Amino acid sequence: MSGTPSSPSRGHRPSAGPWRRLVRLGRPRATKANVLAASLAVLLGVGIATQVQLTQERGLSQLSQPDLVRVLDNISVRASRLDAQVRELEATRDRLRSGTGTTAEALAQAQKRVDTLGILAGTVAAKGPGMRMSISDPGNQVTGPLVLDLIQELRDAGAESIEIGGVRVVASSYVEDSGGRLSIDGKPVGRPVLVTAIGDPETLASAMMIPGGIVETIRQKGATATLSKQPTVEVTALHQPLTLTQATPVP
Template identity: 25%
Template sequence: MIAQREDGTGPPGERRPDASMSLLADLFSGKLLDHGYAEAAARRAAAGESGPAGGRLRGGGVLLVLVLAGTLIAVAGAEVRRGEPVAAQERSRLVGEINARTAETDGLQRRLDRLRAETERRRAAALARSEDGRRARRHLAAAAAAAAAEPATGEALIVTLDDAPGDGPEGRPADTGGRVYDQDLQVLVNGLWAAGAAAIGVNGQRLTAATAIRAAGEAILVDYRPLGRPYEVTALGDPGRLRDAFSGSAADRRLRALTERFKIRYDTRRAAGARLPAAGAVRLRHAREAGR
């Protein structure tokens, strides 16, 4: 007698009597189900989906989000278009206010100049009555010239700086490298002082040792007053000596490099009779007793 294996099957070539019943047994036990179908059904059950209905819900949610996004974009565009005229009006109002304040400041400056001239006339008349007074007046005149408290006239070397020609707003270059900045004017002014200038002014604004040349946005300020292009720097003194001393200096080399690289305008000319006004605001910083 041939023994069977432990799993109940016989040796090869021998057929079990209940072999025809094994297919029905597997079917009723569920062994014939595909494991992939079973896992997919389990995932749907865990997510609470119900077949095609869940897909429709997801599609509806995406459509709702797109509609809301489109509505927000349309509202934002409408607000921007509605705000453009308001911004233009506000800018026009600010420009008008700036012009009005500038005109007011110019009027006050002219009044200050008249009062200063009247004060100087009265002081000169009082000091002329005695020898000590005349001596004090000479000292005051020398100190006033050094502090730019008095107008100055004479021969001058005039240096002009301007932005490179361009197609930007107001003819300015679109490339910022072609613009004149406050640092460029600072370098030029310091170079002219070093060359021996007796007095310096920029676009009619007299400079002192304490005058600031700064930038505010795209504007250049001298003594907190905005300047317009081109920038003319007037240096009082012998024009030939000033040009010889300034040529080849560090300031001259820098400006020539800007001209070659960015096409900034940089030229000089002589002036036989230039006049610079007194500085706008002179404060007393040091004092000592006369005769010492």
């Protein structure tokens, strides 16, 4: 459709047709405002292109759905593991009840229990799959509460044994932070802070890397955390159990 004024539908408009008006405006004029408008248009173009690319990049790196899938995966793996454990324990119980293997079986069970409790209480060294993390913190910005969050996050992710800066972290461990110096259970923790945890490497790593999680918090504080999943890590630091003076078990 061109701006032919003879077109009957626009006979009531004596001035130039809208197309012609558009063309007239399109003619280059070297006025200051025109140059300004052109530069604004350039800015707008750059803005649109940038924003589109930003949105596309974000769509790729957001990964919220894969994260969810991984969480779901972890849960179902855990459920099946627990199921297997239930069956195993039931079999053990049946064996014990029937009395086929008597003393040896009970002894083996007791030893297994001692091992488990030793690892949990931090009185024996442990090894297994897990992760190592090194937090280099030149500004001493990683404070006690953050370390506490880190420990809690690791426990939530199913870490079975944790060592931070050469100190075994157990149920009674406490984190101190005075004047930028960290200590756990009264023992000083040097920097960079080295964290070793035994547990499912994937779960531990995703718990650390989750958006808004520990690694991001550390980065926001100006420190850097490097994390590596390991097929085998060793937690060798031991915790000295305190002698109980008051509590005794209920039989």
